[in-house]
Amino acid sequence: MKYAALKSTMAAVALGATTALTLAPGTALAAPAGGYVELVKQVAPSVVLIEVTKVTEAVDLRRQMPQGFPFDRFEMPDTDREVSGLGTGFIISEDGQIVTNAHVIDGATEVEVTLPDGRRFEGTVLGADTATDLAVIQITGADNLPVLQFGDSDALEVGQDVVAIGNPFGLGNSVTSGIVSALGRNINSGPFDDFIQTDAAINRGNSGGPLFDSDGNVVGVNTAIFSPSGGSVGIGFAVPSNLVERVVTDLADDGQIERGWLGVRIQPMNDDVAMALGYDTPTGAVIADVTPDTPAQEAGLRRGDIVLSVNGETVADPSDLTRLIASALPWDTVTIDLKRGGQDQTLEITLGLRPSNPT
Numbered sequence: 001m002k003y004a005a006l007k008s009t010m011a012a013v014a015l016g017a018t019t020a021l022t023l024a025p026g027t028a029l030a031a032p033a034g035g036y037v038e039l040v041k042q043v044a045p046s047v048v049l050i051e052v053t054k055v056t057e058a059v060d061l062r063r064q065m066p067q068g069f070p071f072d073r074f075e076m077p078d079t080d081r082e083v084s085g086l087g088t089g090f091i092i093s094e095d096g097q098i099v100t101n102a103h104v105i106d107g108a109t110e111v112e113v114t115l116p117d118g119r120r121f122e123g124t125v126l127g128a129d130t131a132t133d134l135a136v137i138q139i140t141g142a143d144n145l146p147v148l149q150f151g152d153s154d155a156l157e158v159g160q161d162v163v164a165i166g167n168p169f170g171l172g173n174s175v176t177s178g179i180v181s182a183l184g185r186n187i188n189s190g191p192f193d194d195f196i197q198t199d200a201a202i203n204r205g206n207s208g209g210p211l212f213d214s215d216g217n218v219v220g221v222n223t224a225i226f227s228p229s230g231g232s233v234g235i236g237f238a239v240p241s242n243l244v245e246r247v248v249t250d251l252a253d254d255g256q257i258e259r260g261w262l263g264v265r266i267q268p269m270n271d272d273v274a275m276a277l278g279y280d281t282p283t284g285a286v287i288a289d290v291t292p293d294t295p296a297q298e299a300g301l302r303r304g305d306i307v308l309s310v311n312g313e314t315v316a317d318p319s320d321l322t323r324l325i326a327s328a329l330p331w332d333t334v335t336i337d338l339k340r341g342g343q344d345q346t347l348e349i350t351l352g353l354r355p356s357n358p359t
Contacts, residue, residue, distance in 0.1 A: 036163050036177060036214075043216050044173050045116050045146045047165045047209060050087040050100055050123070050137070052108040088166035088209030089113065089137060090148050090218065092248065096121070096139040099248050100208030101223055102128040105135050113139050116173055127255030129247055131190050131326075132239060133223050135208075136251045148210060151217025153240035156180050156196065164200040164222055164236075166209030176201040178234070187237060189224060192323045195237035196220045202236035211238040220244070246327070260328035260351035262301070263294020266318040269306060277306075277339060284308045284339070285321040299349040306339040326354060 087104030091097070098113060105111055111123035121139035128135035160180045168174050178200030185195040198211060202222050211220035220238030227233050250257050269282040287305040290296050307315050310324040311334050328334055330353040337346050 036175070039163060039212065039214070039216050040165070040175055043148060043210070043212060044165060044175075046091045046148045047116065047173055048089045048091065048098060049114040049167045049170075049172055050089045050098075050104055050208065051112045051114070052085045052087070052105055053110040054085060054107045055109055086167060086170050086205045087207045088205065088222075090208075090210045091145050092136075092147060093252075094143060094145050094147055096142050096145060097126070097248075097252055098123070098137040098139065099221060099244065100135050100137060101221065102130050102133045102135040104208045105137065106130075111137060113137065114172075115142075115145075127251035127257075129251060129257045131257075132192055132243060132247050133190070134221065134239060134244060134247045134251070136248050148218050149216075150241045150245045151213050151215065151219045153196065153219045153242045156183060156213070156219055156240075158182060161214045162196075162198050162200055162219065163212045163214075164198070164202055164206065164209060165212070166202070166206035166222060168201075168203035168205045170205055181235070185237060186319055187224060187226075191319070192243070192326055193319060194240060194243065194323055195223070196240055198236050198238060199234040200236060201232040201234070203232050204230070206236075217241075218244075243327070258330050259326040259354040260330055260332055260334070261294075261354035262296040262325050262349065263291040263352065264296045264301060265289040265291075266307075266321055268317055273306070277342060283314075283316050285315050285318040295349055295352045299347050301336075301338075301347065301349070302340065304340070305345075307336055308339060309337040311335050325351065330354070 085104065087100055089098040089100035092099055105125050105128060111125060113121045113123045121141060123137040123139050126136040126138050158180050161177065162180055163175060163177045165173060165175050178198050180196060181199050182197040185197045186193040187195060196211065202225050206222050209222045210218040211222055213219045219241045221244050222236060222238045224237045225232060226235040247257060265288040266285045267288045269284050269286050271282055274282040284306040287301055287303055287307065289303055290301055307321050309315055310321065313324055315321045315324065328351055330351055333348055333350045335346060335348055
């Protein structure tokens with residue numbers, strides 16, 4: 001689980017073939033008096049424990065001690081050492097593809113997956129995407145595994161019931177519940193932030209675990225929390241399932257992610273420009289520069305253009321534009337509505353392939 005520590009006054013703390021599980025018709029799952037018993041019975045067999053082994057580089061402590069420090073009193077390790085880590089994942093294919101967070105398996109030399117029935121399997125990382133903190137693992141030697149179904153995260157509403165299942169602190173298949181606290185959160189963890197915020201308890205070891213709606217569909221992957229202490233304070237964040245499904249399908253195919261690309265530098269609209277255009281508050285993404293020989297230049301985007309929507313979806317700020325373009329595929333054609341010189345314009349742009357380190 002990614003953590004951030006609160007600083008000063010309330011500052012930010014730091015698919016292959018699938019067979020989806022379906023719930024029995026008429027099963028009441030939405031926070032009944034008896035709780036989420038039926039939901040958990042249906043989905044828990046698909047939530048797994050992930051244990052990883054990583055090698056950390058040796059640190060020469062002598063370089064960090066004052067001159068003349070009596071080193072002979074202490075053992076000073078000079079070799080690399082192995083460390084262990086825990087996380088959660090969930091099964092998305094009958095033959096053993098598993099979704100988790102990229103930070104769970106980052107740097108792992110060994111990955112071991114334990115199913116709820118106690119069976120243990122060696123895992124192979126098929127691919128990881130640090131930009132969205134998602135990864136896909138493959139286990140072999142198991143078949144007819146219970147598979148979870150992705151729900152529509154765009155249909156979520158604030159106040160809706162959600163359930164998280166994971167392995168906090170290694171306590172296997174722990175269940176917590178809460179509500180959707182907010183949608184579209186940007187916590188400055190990457191270029192495509194669009195998190196679901198929930199007050200369902202999430203702790204170390206929950207990373208990579210599923211967040212369910214009351215129908216038992218995966219609507220998010222639990223990834224990060226805000227916390228002054230490292231423990232849950234009721235502010236957790238999950239990657240939305242619609243993004244997860246796109247990314248893991250791509251990773252499972254060839255281990256690589258292909259994203260759309262314009263070829264521009266962008267910045268927020270300032271208050272003066274917003275006032276001149278008649279907006280109450282700044283909105284949109286301002287094109288600060290257009291890179292030569294890019295889809296943006298070929299389509300006629302210009303410095304100073306203010307992008308207001310992509311394919312009808314509102315661009316409130318630069319992060320929205322980045323996310324919407326990257327969510328499209330290379331060579332897709334998108335419709336961009338913009339302001340130029342105070343006039344409304346619409347451009348059709350065929351996207352390129354986003355470089356690994358765009359400038």
